[in-house]
Amino acid sequence: MALKDVVAGVRNEAGIATVLGLLKQSFGERFQTGQSFREQHAHTTTYLPAQLPDGVVFVEGAEDVSAVVKTCAAHKVPMIPFGTGTSLEGQINASAGGISIDFSRMNRVLAVNAEDLDCTVEPGITREELNTHLRDTGLFFPIDPGANASIGGMASTRASGTNAVRYGTMKDNVLSLTVVTANGEEIRTARRAKKTSAGYDLTRLFIGAEGTLGVITSVTLKLQGIPEKIGGGVCGFPSLKAACDAVITTIQMGIPVARIELLDETQMRACNAYSKLSYAEKPTLFLEFHGTEATVALQAEQFKEIAAEFGADEFLYTANAEERSQLWKARHNAYWAGMALDPTLNGLSTDVCVPISRLADCVAETQADIRETGLLAPIVGHAGDGNFHVLVLFDAKNPQDVARAEAFVSRLNTRALAMDGTCTGEHGVGQGKMSFLEQELGPALDVMRQVKRGLDPDNLFNPGKIFRL
Structure with missing residues (x-):
């Protein structure tokens, strides 16, 4: 994530003024230009500065969307689609102003x-x-x-x-x-x-x-x-490498786990404090199995044997829904638990993904980086995919702290790319990861730019995201 990627595009003031009038005429109360509406439709999930749209239109069908696009296109005004606003890399920022298209009423x-x-x-x-x-x-x-x-x-x-x-x-x-x-x-x-x-x-x-x-x-x-039966289990490991090796063996043996999540020591400490739990504060795997009663029991037993080979603690397993929910409580509350480690700080959630054979190396090097940098940053991983998230806690009002967090995220992305991974497994590029995508794909971005120019020659659809034109 990099503040330098959050640039303001050139505003078409005359076009925007015209479109505001036309959309108000067409949509009435379903078109809003008030400050609170505009702020709700700009990016507030991370420390990236919010870039507000000039208006918000609440569409109710495809005909509405078509009308908005035709109006904005005729006057060269940007459009930014808006779902629930949970994206993490500035995807809904209006970098050059324009109209936010809110889809909350198109929910059938x-x-x-x-x-x-x-x-x-x-x-x-x-x-x-x-x-x-x-x-x-x-x-x-x-x-x-x-x-x-x-x-x-x-x-x-x-x-x-x-x-x-x-x-x-x-x-x-x-x-x-x-x-x-x-x-x-x-x-x-x-x-x-x-x-x-x-x-x-x-x-x-x-x-x-x-x-x-x-x-x-x-x-x-x-x-x-919907699966006939769902089973879940938790077990701690003596080391990060042991936990990751257990994941690799499980995947290679073809055990069809539905979920296999990795929480590091810092995250487990946070979860114990937040959710009033007593798990060992060590690298821990949370698993879920879907299938029939017989297949779920078999998968759990197979994993238990694998975990034991890598020195795991007792595998706590249950197929009872309430007990499973209690076992998984730490994972379900991981984000809020991480934030609660220091409520005075802001949270920057970032992710990378590597081949699972490199997951242990990437997480271990990242943990060492966190210690050397002096950051507070728990790690949660979708271990079966080689994807993991780091919640970096920092003071967004302190420029030095922001710079330290950005430098860490930059090293994290570079590390993943060096392992033939990607700068984002889930969060997307948006504004925050544009420079890292350039490192990842190089000349392939030129092909993306050609596609963009072919389908959106005036650069009106969510401009200033993924790459620069």
Whole structure:
């Protein structure tokens, strides 16, 4: 994350003034320009400075989105899609002003095809709202990024989370999109078929584009059957390497774990204090298994044997829902526990991802860096994917502390790239990781720029994100 990437674009004052009047005329009370509305639609999740839009329009259907895009395009005014505002890298900042398109009222389930295990939803529905709607069908949507994010936002940032080791990420679970393009036309990127060889994969072009290529108006998702049985367990390890080696062996043996989470010593200390627990303050794995009663029990026993080989403590396992929730309490509250280590400080949540064979090396080197830098920074990892998060606690009002935190994040990203990893496994690029993406992809960014110019020649869709033009 780097403050130098948060630049202000050139504002089109005349165009913005015209569009404010036109949208007020068209949308009435559904268009707001008040300071509080604008502040709510700028980035406040990290220390990156907020860049407010000039107005917020609450759309209620694809026709509304098309009308907004046509109006803004005619007057060269930027548009920034807004889901729930839980993104972490400045994705919703209005770098050159413009209009925030709020999707909170586009939150309907348009179709559920239970026989085909898919559904189509509007982008503003949150993952929790969707799963509540699906509960009686025996199906669920498995992607869980932690926050109760909107489905459109999750598609835009290519979200994943704790279940990704079993169910994949958003790119694996989206069958089709409808998107409003630069001319205001709504296109459909694919049909509902589970596989296709027809033309370019436009669906995955828009997934992870962070709203820079068009505005998503519906998402068709793959669904999964709710597992007959869910088991969960926790065990501590004598070292970080032992825990990571246990993860690698588990994955290589093909044990279909649904979640396998790594918490370091600092995070376990935070969780014990915050959630009134008594876990050993050592590298700890939290696991979850999905399946039938017999398969879940078998998977747990197989993991128990692997953990023992690497010197683990007793594997605390249960298939009882209430007991499992209690076992997992530390993981569920990890973010707030980390923040509570020092309530006077701000939190900067950052992530990287490496091949799982390098996870132990990357986390160990990162811990050494934290100690040498004198930071307070617990680590939580989606160990089955090689993805981990560092919550850096720092004083955002102290320029030296900000510089120290930024320097650490820079070294973290460079370290991951040196191990053939990525600067972000889940959070996306937005503004905060633009310079690191350049290190990661080099000349490939020129291809991305060509795509951007081809689909958004006036740079009106969420400008100032992912890369500079």
